[in-house]
Amino acid sequence: xxxxxxxxxxxxxxxxxxxxxxxxxxxxxxxxxxxxxxxxxxxxxxxxxxxxxxxxxxxxxxxxxxxxxxxxxxxxxxxxxxxxxxxxxxxxxxxxxxxxxxxxxxxxxxxxxxxxxxxxxxxxxxxxxxxxxxxxxxxxxxxxxxxxxxxxxxxxxxxxxxxxxxxxxxxxxxxxxxxxxxxxxxxxxxxxxxxxxxxxxxxxxxxxxxxxxxxxxxxxxxxxxxxxxxxxxxxxxxxxxxxxxxxxxxxxxxxxxxxxxxxxxxxxxxxxxxxxxxxxxxxxxxxxxxxxxxxxxxxxxxxxxxxxxxxxxxxxxxxxxxxxxxxxxxxxxxxxxxxxxxxxx
Numbered sequence: 001x002x003x004x005x006x007x008x009x010x011x012x013x014x015x016x017x018x019x020x021x022x023x024x025x026x027x028x029x030x031x032x033x034x035x036x037x038x039x040x041x042x043x044x045x046x047x048x049x050x051x052x053x054x055x056x057x058x059x060x061x062x063x064x065x066x067x068x069x070x071x072x073x074x075x076x077x078x079x080x081x082x083x084x085x086x087x088x089x090x091x092x093x094x095x096x097x098x099x100x101x102x103x104x105x106x107x108x109x110x111x112x113x114x115x116x117x118x119x120x121x122x123x124x125x126x127x128x129x130x131x132x133x134x135x136x137x138x139x140x141x142x143x144x145x146x147x148x149x150x151x152x153x154x155x156x157x158x159x160x161x162x163x164x165x166x167x168x169x170x171x172x173x174x175x176x177x178x179x180x181x182x183x184x185x186x187x188x189x190x191x192x193x194x195x196x197x198x199x200x201x202x203x204x205x206x207x208x209x210x211x212x213x214x215x216x217x218x219x220x221x222x223x224x225x226x227x228x229x230x231x232x233x234x235x236x237x238x239x240x241x242x243x244x245x246x247x248x249x250x251x252x253x254x255x256x257x258x259x260x261x262x263x264x265x266x267x268x269x270x271x272x273x274x275x276x277x278x279x280x281x282x283x284x285x286x287x288x289x290x291x292x293x294x295x296x297x298x299x300x301x302x303x304x305x306x307x308x309x310x311x312x313x314x315x316x317x318x319x320x321x322x323x324x325x326x327x328x329x330x331x332x333x334x335x336x337x338x339x340x341x342x343x344x345x
Contacts (some may be wrong), residue, residue, distance in 0.1 A: 008020045011126060021096065024064055025188065026307065027286045030236035030334075031065030034095055036073050038273070041079025041100040046188050047211030049073065051128050051271045054100040054309060058300045062290035067095075078162020079104040080115050083274065086120060087117035091169035092278030094251030094287060102269040103162050110263060110337050118277075120327045122320035123284055125273040126291040128131055128133045129210055129312045130265060131166055134244065135228040136212070136219070137203030138196055146229035146245060149178040157192040157201035160186040165189060167210060167263075168231050175340040176250055180205075190215065196225070203228070209236050217308065259337045262329055268322050288316040 036059070054070050060069040071079040074082040083104035090096035103110075105119045133166045134282040135156075137143060142152045142334045159165035166184065173180045183201050186192045193216055203225075212219075227244045230236065235246055248264065251257040273291065275284065294300055295313040 012284050016248065017076060024286070027282055029092070029111060030061055030283070033066040034065070034067045034097050036063070036067045036069045036097060037090075038061070038069060038097045038099050039082045039090070040071055040073050041082030041098065041104060042073070043075045043188060044073050044188065047107065047208055047214060048079075048101065048216060048271060049275070050211075050307065050309060054261075054300065054304060054307070055099070055128065055273070055294070058294050058297060058301070059290060062081040062293045062297075063285055064290075070152065071099075077115075078160070078166075079109060079219060080108070080162060081284045083122065084114060084115060084117045087276050088273060090108040090276060092276045094275065094279045094283035096276070097287070099123075100274060101163060102131070102266040102272060103164070103167065105269060105272060105274070105323060106266045106326060107162070109329070109334055110341050111162075112338055113161075120323060121181035121278055122323075123277060123278040124316040124323065125275055125284075125287055126295070126316040127268075127270040127272045127314040127319060128295060129270040129310045130268055131164075131270045132239070132316065133168055133206050133231040134209060134212075134236075135169070135203060135205040135231065136207060136225050136245075137228055138199070139223055139226050140185065141202040142227070146224070146247070147179060147251070149180065149228070150176075152178070153181055153204045156180045157186050157195050157204050158182050158206075159186050159188050159345075160184075160190065163188070164206035164231075165204060166206070169204075169261060170343045172205060172231070172247060172339050174342070174344070175256055176247065182345075184343070187310075208237065210308075212306040213310070216282075228306055232267050233261065255333070258333050259340055262326070262333055262337050263341075265322065269319060270312070270314065271329060284316075285328065291316065303311040 038052050042048040054072045056069045079100035082098050085099050086098035107115050142156045143149050156169045170177050195201045229247045231247050248260045
């Protein structure tokens, strides 16, 4: 009897151990010979596109079955076009990944503008880095510090509605009362930077530190521009060391602070990669694992360093928790945030 029980127990252990391996084999079989598309929700040449192409060059080797990975650009509506495609139109089989801006996940929390998909249902794959946004102005602008913007007007260039280059300067003007004269219509950060060089505008807000480093890393050292304020909860180590203040420290009431906390919490997403809500769990687990391994790979890290791309990853599981927390904020704070991000010319 003892021998029979031992034999049954051994069979159970063997079956239990074989189950994950069988699952991995099934995932590998699915992906073998296939192509995985990374749909980047911004135009070619910008920071999100650079990260998407970096990921595409390395991710395939860590996915079971080693599929080919390509990038497709689908700009529009602050990445909401790409997010909606991934959620509603793309195959829900794990062959389509979205590389989107954080607004594509938090749109219902900070805007009354509807989106066709439910961002809270998106599957978080992981993030390549944590974004820290800031305001930068030409050195000859009429403000020398963020405190000066409460007394003196400065012309700030904005991109299209939905992007941080649009919502973050609007937020500062509406919520804190800084004297920004906002000029919209620019396609993205590159175009606003060109406008700054031509002196069409004097500055920009909602710029990401890592993107800034890849595009205009010499602006500060050369003296062409100065950093005004960080639009973040804790700030970037480099800017903290330089003494660049946090905009949240200028909040005058507890409710203003909570609104900024809600909005800036989306910075934790950095450059998030998402999948549709119908992707099978085994493939979600495999892709999350592959994403984590890839972002710790020496080859990717070396290429990122050479390109000036900051890698500070967040796991898909942790991002999913942030999504749950954000969608649990009190309704009055959510409504205040929405009103504060409506552009009023």
